[in-house]
Amino acid sequence: MKPKSTGDLALIKKINTSIVLDSVIQHAPLSRALISEKTGLNKATVSSLVQDLIDSHLVLEIGPGKSSGGRKPTLLLFNEKAGFAIGIDLGVNYIKGLLVDLSGNVVADNYRKLKPKQTEEVLKTLTEAIDELILKAPESEYGIVGIGIGVPGIVDDQGTILFAPNMKWRHVELKRLLEDRFKVPVTIDNEANAGAQGEQKYGAGRDIPNQIYVSVGIGIGTGIILNSELFKGSSGFSGELGHLSIQYDGKPCSCGNNGCWELYASENALLEQAAPTGLESLEELLQAAEDGDERVRSLFSNIGTYLGVGIANIVNVFNPNVVIIGNRMSRAAEWLSPAMQAAIDQRTLPYHRDKLRILFAELREQSAVRGAAYYAISEFFTKIKSL
Numbered sequence: 001m002k003p004k005s006t007g008d009l010a011l012i013k014k015i016n017t018s019i020v021l022d023s024v025i026q027h028a029p030l031s032r033a034l035i036s037e038k039t040g041l042n043k044a045t046v047s048s049l050v051q052d053l054i055d056s057h058l059v060l061e062i063g064p065g066k067s068s069g070g071r072k073p074t075l076l077l078f079n080e081k082a083g084f085a086i087g088i089d090l091g092v093n094y095i096k097g098l099l100v101d102l103s104g105n106v107v108a109d110n111y112r113k114l115k116p117k118q119t120e121e122v123l124k125t126l127t128e129a130i131d132e133l134i135l136k137a138p139e140s141e142y143g144i145v146g147i148g149i150g151v152p153g154i155v156d157d158q159g160t161i162l163f164a165p166n167m168k169w170r171h172v173e174l175k176r177l178l179e180d181r182f183k184v185p186v187t188i189d190n191e192a193n194a195g196a197q198g199e200q201k202y203g204a205g206r207d208i209p210n211q212i213y214v215s216v217g218i219g220i221g222t223g224i225i226l227n228s229e230l231f232k233g234s235s236g237f238s239g240e241l242g243h244l245s246i247q248y249d250g251k252p253c254s255c256g257n258n259g260c261w262e263l264y265a266s267e268n269a270l271l272e273q274a275a276p277t278g279l280e281s282l283e284e285l286l287q288a289a290e291d292g293d294e295r296v297r298s299l300f301s302n303i304g305t306y307l308g309v310g311i312a313n314i315v316n317v318f319n320p321n322v323v324i325i326g327n328r329m330s331r332a333a334e335w336l337s338p339a340m341q342a343a344i345d346q347r348t349l350p351y352h353r354d355k356l357r358i359l360f361a362e363l364r365e366q367s368a369v370r371g372a373a374y375y376a377i378s379e380f381f382t383k384i385k386s387l
């Protein structure tokens with residue numbers, strides 16, 4: 001179809017610009033001729049779009065590449081330092097922050113402990129953490145392009161935290177508060193969704209279409225990626241599998257249900273069960289397991305079984321390629337794995353088990369904060385491509 005109006009032409013130009021930019025981001029260093037070859041756009045169009053991208057500082061030219069006969073072509077690079085983004089993992093008892101460039105490379109980081117506190121105090125600490133990262137950003141064309149935040153709770157599509165049971169937060173308009181303060185776009189999502197995004201973009205889940213990320217920390221949350229897209233449900237609330245009922249007459253949960261998965265398979269569950277040993281942190285328990293303490297090893301094994309039971313349910317529902325276990329408990333991989341795998345083998349349907357792989361987060365405890373930063377970058381690109 002022939003474009004009829006300037007509106008059509010402008011739209012086509014936007015689409016083509018975004019195709020060219022993606023091609024540079026994915027394949028750099030490369031020449032204009034190679035972009036033309038890879039995208040099917042003609043050379044004149046590519047040249048003009050590349051010039052626009054150079055003018056807007058998103059693409060850089062570097063010295064000539066190898067010639068295949070004639071004049072040596074100039075190679076193009078994505079200018080990943082044209083702007084910077086901030087990622088925050090707002091935990092129940094910590095705030096982890098990253099400053100990243102537009103490729104998601106980590107430039108600076110910070111960490112603050114949080115005691116269970118009033119919302120006001122948490123917001124103050126959060127603001128300080130962000131301010132500190134902003135100060136560390138090098139000079140750049142676009143400056144800070146956005147802030148992404150993963151939070152341990154249910155977030156609506158307006159970036160309002162509706163409910164964060166482990167933090168005892170209700171209805172906090174975090175996106176609005178932070179946009180007022182920092183004057184840049186802020187993206188808020190559940191920490192498990194952020195973790196899923198982080199692992200899919202930079203970690204164990206790269207190039208895997210169907211993956212379930214299970215964040216095992218103080219509670220349990222899950223991020224569901226289907227056909228390479230984060231599945232958010234009709235209101236953005238999907239993935240609360242930590243509240244899957246696995247013990248129908250079990251312990252009461254802060255969510256109002258009984259017998260929720262996270263009461264039996266989280267870091268909190270481990271610490272509760274470990275009380276008689278006198279060991280009070282995951283770090284101490286890991287050390288004891290390492291030192292051969294059989295009692296502690298069997299505690300991990302018990303948690304592993306419960307993890308496996310919940311994962312088996314997830315596998316039977318979603319038939320994923322991989323399940324990725326992340327957040328703090330991924331550090332106990334060695335001690336959780338045997339019992340967890342046994343429970344999964346015993347409880348999944350054989351067809352579902354066939355191609356299934358269980359992995360631990362490659363980014364370790366950075367899955368959520370890297371994913372949060374990616375939200376900010378991806379929001380920036382969406383905006384740039386629609387200019």
Ligand SMILES: [Zn+2]
Pocket residue numbers: 242243253254255256257260
């Ligand atoms: Zn619950």
